[in-house]
Amino acid sequence: MSIRTYNKDHLKKHVGVTLAAPVRVDAPESGDSLVFWTLHQKEPCEVNLHPFAEGQNDVNSPRRGGNIFRPFTGRQELIRQLAPAIQEALSYAAKGTVATYMNALREWWRVLDAVEFAAATAGQPMTRVEDVRLLTQVHSEFAHRSGLPRQRFGTFRALVDTTRMALGVRHTYWESPEDPDQPKHIPPQEQRNALRLEVAPFV
Secondary structure (H helix, E strand, C coil): CCCCCCCCCHHHHHCCCCCCCCCCCCCCCCCCCCEEECCCCCCCCEEECHHHHHEECCCCCCCCCCCCCCCEECCHHHHHHHHHHHHHHHCCCCHHHHHHHHHHHHHHHHHHHHHHHHHHHCCCCCCCCCCHHHCCHHHHHHHHHCCCCHHHHHHHHHHHHHHHHHCCCCCCCCCCCCCCCCCCCCCCHHHHHHHHHHHHHHC
16 A cells, blocks of 8 residues: 655745736726726626716607616715715726616615605605605605515615725615516415415414
8 A cells, every 4th residue: 555645845836926816897988077987807887876866858769679768866975875886886897786776776866856856746855865864764665566676776885885894874774666577475375275274373
């Protein structure tokens, strides 16, 4: 029976080997806090947040998939407040991810407009939201009732919570809407009856 010997100096052959430098992505730099480029290795793209500062009222604004154009008002202070969190989230994002975030912001801008319009119509005007600290459970509930998709709801909530945390404010703790496409498993009646019998003595 032979005893295998190990070469304790096997790492010496790697002396002088350097790690490969990270790939540098050449993307334009902007002095505008509302415009930046992602650093995605294959498809860096521009992220322009100005529409959220200025609003979109032009029916000729670009839209995808033949969706009906729905305008929204600008919220300059709010988007400037969210911009650092958006840039952090999209630093290395691909175009598809950027589009997802932009769609979420558009939907939420419309939700904010709708909440304020409804309040004014009811004779109870509310302070216009230009600060994440003004977002309340009312906005979350309105988003739920308006059928905002779970992904777009969560995307905006994450940006808001990141910004609130940076400002020293607690998270929103909003619950995301249920995904209507998520199948729900309902146990057979026999199992439900058996469960009731098991739980009954403890109720």
